[in-house]
Amino acid sequence: MQVSMTMNGEEITREIEPRVLLVHFIRENLGLTGTHWGCDTSNCGTCVVLMDGQPVKSCTVLAAMADGHDVRTVEGLATAGVLDPIQQGFMEEHGLQCGFCTPGMMLTARALLDANPHPNDTEIREAISGQICRCTGYATIVRSVLWAAEHPAELVTIDEEVGA
Amino acid sequence: MTLIEEHPANPAAGDEDRPIGYGRLQRKEDPRFVRGKGHYIDDIVLPGMLHGAILRAPVAHARLVSIDTTEALARPKVLAVITGKDLEGLNLAWAPTLSADVQAVLVTDKVRFQGQEVAFVVAEDRYAARDALELIDVQYEVLPPVMNARKALDPDAPVIRDDIEGRTDNHIFDWSAGDEAEAAAVFAAADVVVSQEVVYPRVHPAPMETCGAVADFDPIDGKLTLYETTQAPHAHRTLFAMVAGIPEHKIRVVSPDIGGGFGNKVGIYPGYILAVVGSIVTGKPVKWVEDRSENLMSTSFARDYIMQGEIAATKDGTILGLRTQVLADHGAFNATAQPTKYPAGFFHIFTGSYDLKAAYCKVTGVYTNKAPGGVAYACSFRVTEAVYLVERMVDALARKLEMDPAELRLKNFIKPEQFPYANKTGWEYDSGDYEKTMRLSMEIAGYDELRREQKEKRARGELMGIGISFFTETVGAGPRKHMDIVGLGMADGAELRVHPTGKAVVRISVQSQGQGHETTFAQIVSEELGIPPEDIDVVHGDTDQTPFGLGTYGSRSTPVSGGAVALVARKVREKAKLIAAAMLETRPEDLEWEKGRWFVKGDPSVGKTIAEIALGAHGTVALPDGVDGNLDAEVTYDPPNLTFPYGAYICVVDVDPGTGHVKVRRFIAVDDCGTRINPMIIEGQVHGGLTDGVGMALMEIIEFDEDGNNLGGSFMDYLIPTAMEVPTWETGFTVTPSPHHPIGAKGIGESATVGSPPAIVNAVIDALAPYGVTSIDMPCTPARVWAAMQGHATPPI
Ligand code: FES
Numbered sequence A: 001m002q003v004s005m006t007m008n009g010e011e012i013t014r015e016i017e018p019r020v021l022l023v024h025f026i027r028e029n030l031g032l033t034g035t036h037w038g039c040d041t042s043n044c045g046t047c048v049v050l051m052d053g054q055p056v057k058s059c060t061v062l063a064a065m066a067d068g069h070d071v072r073t074v075e076g077l078a079t080a081g082v083l084d085p086i087q088q089g090f091m092e093e094h095g096l097q098c099g100f101c102t103p104g105m106m107l108t109a110r111a112l113l114d115a116n117p118h119p120n121d122t123e124i125r126e127a128i129s130g131q132i133c134r135c136t137g138y139a140t141i142v143r144s145v146l147w148a149a150e151h152p153a154e155l156v157t158i159d160e161e162v163g164a
Numbered sequence B: 001m002t003l004i005e006e007h008p009a010n011p012a013a014g015d016e017d018r019p020i021g022y023g024r025l026q027r028k029e030d031p032r033f034v035r036g037k038g039h040y041i042d043d044i045v046l047p048g049m050l051h052g053a054i055l056r057a058p059v060a061h062a063r064l065v066s067i068d069t070t071e072a073l074a075r076p077k078v079l080a081v082i083t084g085k086d087l088e089g090l091n092l093a094w095a096p097t098l099s100a101d102v103q104a105v106l107v108t109d110k111v112r113f114q115g116q117e118v119a120f121v122v123a124e125d126r127y128a129a130r131d132a133l134e135l136i137d138v139q140y141e142v143l144p145p146v147m148n149a150r151k152a153l154d155p156d157a158p159v160i161r162d163d164i165e166g167r168t169d170n171h172i173f174d175w176s177a178g179d180e181a182e183a184a185a186v187f188a189a190a191d192v193v194v195s196q197e198v199v200y201p202r203v204h205p206a207p208m209e210t211c212g213a214v215a216d217f218d219p220i221d222g223k224l225t226l227y228e229t230t231q232a233p234h235a236h237r238t239l240f241a242m243v244a245g246i247p248e249h250k251i252r253v254v255s256p257d258i259g260g261g262f263g264n265k266v267g268i269y270p271g272y273i274l275a276v277v278g279s280i281v282t283g284k285p286v287k288w289v290e291d292r293s294e295n296l297m298s299t300s301f302a303r304d305y306i307m308q309g310e311i312a313a314t315k316d317g318t319i320l321g322l323r324t325q326v327l328a329d330h331g332a333f334n335a336t337a338q339p340t341k342y343p344a345g346f347f348h349i350f351t352g353s354y355d356l357k358a359a360y361c362k363v364t365g366v367y368t369n370k371a372p373g374g375v376a377y378a379c380s381f382r383v384t385e386a387v388y389l390v391e392r393m394v395d396a397l398a399r400k401l402e403m404d405p406a407e408l409r410l411k412n413f414i415k416p417e418q419f420p421y422a423n424k425t426g427w428e429y430d431s432g433d434y435e436k437t438m439r440l441s442m443e444i445a446g447y448d449e450l451r452r453e454q455k456e457k458r459a460r461g462e463l464m465g466i467g468i469s470f471f472t473e474t475v476g477a478g479p480r481k482h483m484d485i486v487g488l489g490m491a492d493g494a495e496l497r498v499h500p501t502g503k504a505v506v507r508i509s510v511q512s513q514g515q516g517h518e519t520t521f522a523q524i525v526s527e528e529l530g531i532p533p534e535d536i537d538v539v540h541g542d543t544d545q546t547p548f549g550l551g552t553y554g555s556r557s558t559p560v561s562g563g564a565v566a567l568v569a570r571k572v573r574e575k576a577k578l579i580a581a582a583m584l585e586t587r588p589e590d591l592e593w594e595k596g597r598w599f600v601k602g603d604p605s606v607g608k609t610i611a612e613i614a615l616g617a618h619g620t621v622a623l624p625d626g627v628d629g630n631l632d633a634e635v636t637y638d639p640p641n642l643t644f645p646y647g648a649y650i651c652v653v654d655v656d657p658g659t660g661h662v663k664v665r666r667f668i669a670v671d672d673c674g675t676r677i678n679p680m681i682i683e684g685q686v687h688g689g690l691t692d693g694v695g696m697a698l699m700e701i702i703e704f705d706e707d708g709n710n711l712g713g714s715f716m717d718y719l720i721p722t723a724m725e726v727p728t729w730e731t732g733f734t735v736t737p738s739p740h741h742p743i744g745a746k747g748i749g750e751s752a753t754v755g756s757p758p759a760i761v762n763a764v765i766d767a768l769a770p771y772g773v774t775s776i777d778m779p780c781t782p783a784r785v786w787a788a789m790q791g792h793a794t795p796p797i
């Protein structure tokens, strides 16, 4: 069957087997390997992407179900080569170690900040509670998101410069 | 060659803000990871690559009657279906383990654990390979399994390893350390003896990325390139040469970015071997990546120790001795990855941080119908089990004596002036000031205030517990005269090249799984040579590009490889001195070093920077006799002793009296890992380990039912802490450099995983004191805590 969607701002259309999972579609058909997978049961959240701005576990969505939707992966976080504050925050506050859970964590954090620009510790923990990080112990992820919340302007300013 | 240098105490350790050398520094690997540009095993795609999938046994113990692969082979897109019989033809059906046993690559005679590898399908894509698994018809004759180590040595227990000639039982080994008679005498004369069974249940490292490989065998030049999730690429290459008979120079092992390891990625799994066989058979690259259930059910588990502990003391709380009998469940094959001489790893560090008169441990290893493994999950070769035992026993003694557990520990610590300290089981602890670290932890926690709060809450019927653990680890294996894995001495190499423009590349033999080696090792070179860390490239994870060494596990990267890197940098510095002297037309002994530069004593304005010297070395300067034209060096570091990091952990829990639910409210971790290279990375390592500790203490367990079914085979059943189950960690540190290590560093990677579980469990027991609870085994799930409150605590095994 054929699916079409917006992937990181770009319209794409591909021929696929109907049973293909979105995570496999993203990784294997599109070659965007920043989205990972880590379980068979929808528990780990390493596969999280944004669908119409909302975090979804792409291992639990068929590619066919994403037809006509807007999907954003870690590869679409930076704009015009400028890192999203959330990416910067993860580097500043050591929010990652092996980096395997990181794309999913950052996308959830992006969605959180879009809805709630000044989350507190509990709100951040709740937002990422469907995702597992085996390395960091989460405190530095919380700090990374807080860092991004405190530095939203950077992206805007630099973006404007790039756009100008 | 072996270099050993005395290291002066490093006054700069702990300094957070140094741009060159040690200090907080953002990681060099992060820019690729935050962009989704990490390159993990499943991201590798080679031209024409095929996909492998493994058919696994549904039962724990069964004779293999027949396998019919016809239908699977007839399926479109399927290129090969490999069975144990096929492997027998290639002499590959069995592979040696890291513990002088053998393990079936594919079942030929008998299934020995649920999830064991039965057949391997190679197909054009992932989905087709999985589809074909369903079409393989296997007949089994089911046998009664041995699922409980306590019953493994019963005379009527089924013999699991009937593949080994002459074997009539499930006994693997007996091993002991310490002086049994001395311990008996001390225990007989003691005022107080407390005995207690302490169980460390089976858990799993479960890194977020599962294990996998891409094998690419080139039939023309006979070269195998093997991309693998391995923490030890060089050791794997040597073993593959031994197992598969491919000459070692024709094997290149590449370990790409690794999505967490924790010891899970040390062993050589059947899947890796099958990917290689698949590539040889089909002539195409073959990828095999296990799914989560396969990871949890078949790859290296951890712990599974049943320990009978005894502690002896005087009435006033002077600890005299420790004794323990351990029953160790090694699963169906003895495949633990540990130094040859130590079948129970470094468990004999169970004497802990205390000055004892006697200690004795005896460990008995047995086979059961469970997955093989045993040394994994950041355990520092069984130091985890040892620390858990001693810290539970010390708390049990404190309860018996009605002494405060902090006070009891402070009274019995090895004193700073006793180091180096020879313990009763053969270790020489290198350095420590335990009281200082303990007091700092109590200060951060506000220990006295916490005890007051607890008293008030108890009066109101609220269950608050405070638990302490003071651990000493032994890491950085190891001196090669004592320690090897399958005959390979546990040393590590480093090669350093300073390019003509003063930038450098250092090649190391250990492999990061997230620890930040690209940053830390650059900082070590930077500290020694004054080159900014960003100008130093760290190459690792490719046997064609790095010197030989045994890899990353047991917290050995900084203690062993870090030593190698410091020494190779010092070798370059000494060479630079000779070249600088030639350039400055002076004698080497007239030069003095400051970070990044040799200058003339008494005239600091005259000197040469490392970059100038590098250019000189590669340029036209007339070099002194015996000095060749480069600024390169190599070293293999054989550590003179292990290092002994330690820490004082305090945990505060609240238990819901209505449900038995345990909430970790606060956790204070004060670590001493000697010299601190990058405090940010150290803190991250500690945070991660503490989270493991919460997982093991409260949630994680791989259990089996009597029929042999694995009850922890997915993340629905094997529960790992999320951000909701852990508190915001409170950390602190003291710095007691290792006197024998080149930079005084001791290793930190596993400290918190080792040290935290006893603090949490001790806190839970403390909280449940009003119910008369004196012991509970992990995991302290609401159901198990509730049972303990009702007086029905049962061990998990
Ligand atoms: S892969 Fe684990 S939740 Fe999607």
Ligand code: FES
Pocket: A095, A096, A097, A098, A099, A100, A101, A102, A132, A133, A134, A135, A136, B208, B259, B260, B514
């Ligand atoms: S950084 Fe390794 S799993 Fe999160």
